[in-house]
Amino acid sequence: MRVRELPLSAPYAEHFLEQGIRELYPPQAAAVDAGVCEGENVVAAIPTASGKTFIAELALLTANGPGLYVCPLRALAREKYETFAALPGVDVGISTGDFDATGEALAGNDVVVATSEKVDSAIRNGASWVDELACVVVDEVHLLGAERRGPTLEVTLATLRRRNPAVQVVALSATVDNPEAIADWLDAALVESDWRPVDLRTGVAVGGEVEFDDGTTVGIGDAHGKATTDGGEGGPNEVDGGGGGPNEVDGGGGGPNEVDGGGGGPNEVDGGGGGPNEVDDEDLDDTEIAAALVADTVADGGQCLAFVRSRTEAVTLAQRLADDGLAERMDIESVAADAGDEAADVDGTVTGRQLADCLRSGVAFHHAGLRSGHRAVVESAFRDREVACICATPTLAAGVNVPARRVVVRDQKRYAGSAMEWLPTLEVHQMCGRAGRPGLDPHGEAVLVGDDDTRETLVNRYVGGEPEAVESTLADPASLRTHVLSAIATGFAETEEEILGVFEGTFYAREAGAGGLADAVAVAVDDLVAAGMVRRETGGVEDYRLVATPVGETTSKQYVRPETGERIVSGLRTAAGMLNTTTLTVFEVICDTPDMQDTYLGNEERAEIYRFARSNAEQLTTAMHETDDFEEWLESVKTARILDEWIGGTTVEELVEAYRIGPGDLDSRVERAEWLLSAAEALAETVGVAVPAIPQARSRL
């Protein structure tokens, strides 16, 4: 199918042709056949980089009215905003917590790009534009299975559809085990495919060699074995009708079960029995294997991503690769010396300096402790081929697009609470899916590092294994309370019956029936009444209606969780009766809510924070002996102390040093504090308490 044949107006068709898109990828063609251009609901469960954006554009451009594009990350929202803004004659608006590109009212736009929380918030605050939508595209719908954020996605989508039954819904998902359930929920046609524009092979590295799922075996430390099964030298990047395009369809991921569960086939294509530099099989630890896997690809002119478990390990691996002189083996454009300077310019923290040093050696690391400036430098230097390898925690797999020739997953387990857990298959697949850069690499390679004991597990679980099914988490009491309050506060529901009606259209209800929630909703309502968020108003003879109290209304509008609203209100009341109310007081209140991210409290620090809490007890709203979770409260005190020092003028460098947090972590704490303080101010006004320390703290943040 060609772009010319699509029901697009001339300027759009021109635009795509200019971008080199002539022939549609098979999943795109399938989406068109399913009716994306005719207003039909479509769920596309296809790999990343197989052309999802184009499907979204088709839906939005052919829709009979304004469109909404919902995505999970602010960074992705920005990326999409730019993509859509490049379309001729399309007015695009963006709406995320931190970014507002146009300043115009969202109502005037042809397309709005927003995070799901922002859409939820817009609905709660009565924004009118949501009712005029003709089309909603939801990116990464499989996140509906995520705790906390999943429920807001499904409730938001259900509400949008309820208020506007005619709206077209196009949902884009990673490959999951039950895409048909999502399609069924949305009354949508399902397009399912594992076609990719660049072939991907996945392997497991044990000792000195890698066994790939296509049956080939490659020695590690060989200058990277050649010769795989596919011959497509022709031009994997050509989207042109002429070239190898269409017939690549079944050559590639075609059959989903091409993978042989039993491990490597008998047909080894070993690079010739141990190359000259072949690494010794024995006594290689995972890091050495990972480093060799990276070095091989780099020596061959390709770039790598290496995924590890923790932040420090990402940094350590990057430094090690830098010391090994990794980049010297690569004909990279130029080592990222400028990027190094840029990274150093962001701040003078240890993290920043380490990153700068790595970048000047053509290596980088990436994790959530980096500030967004750092991350942007790393991402763009990598895209410009100034960096040979990024060592990263799983953040990178879910974020903006940074494809590499080879992906090395060194660690497949993660510390969770008190034990090591295997990573979900879906997550590992997303890491692996970053392999293969269209136009630059003949194929992508993903390698999981293991040993004799784990080999079979890795093959079964990740190489040949199916990703998990998406399951709703709406039944979680905390999520339910939030959305029940929202339904009442917006006036969509006045009885428990009507609340169930709001949830009728959710993914959860499809699985369990809305009735499955009845008991849980009743509990949530009771909780909200007890918390002073909701009131039962006995209006009629026998019945009552549910009404949000002013506090409940403000809580919902401010988009904080009910528990947060409750904690803030009680904190404010206590503060009003205190002699010594300071900025520390209000920080303690907002940090002691579930909406503030807690800060790790090390053993060493505990005693020190305890002393701090004691000596400042008259400024804190919580008496030590009456905390239900002392440990958690101490963490809040630590966060509050950091914020208080921050507004007192302590620098990032000093705070990072003193409290062992990443610079990016500090940024995110500050950002949340701004938001929670404004919520606190609004709540203070609704309950009629004046706490001057709130505006003080706000202005100094």
Next chain:
DNA sequence: GGCAGGGTACTATAGACAGCATGTC
């Protein structure tokens, strides 16, 4: 006695969304 090197016990561990006012045609 002093110090280097090695063994050992202990500590720590991924990620990231949201409010609102304001001015302008």
Next chain:
DNA sequence: CTATAGTACCCTGCC
């Protein structure tokens, strides 16, 4: 619990 890197600390052995 199913792990492992980094580190503070102690012990040992050598000078």
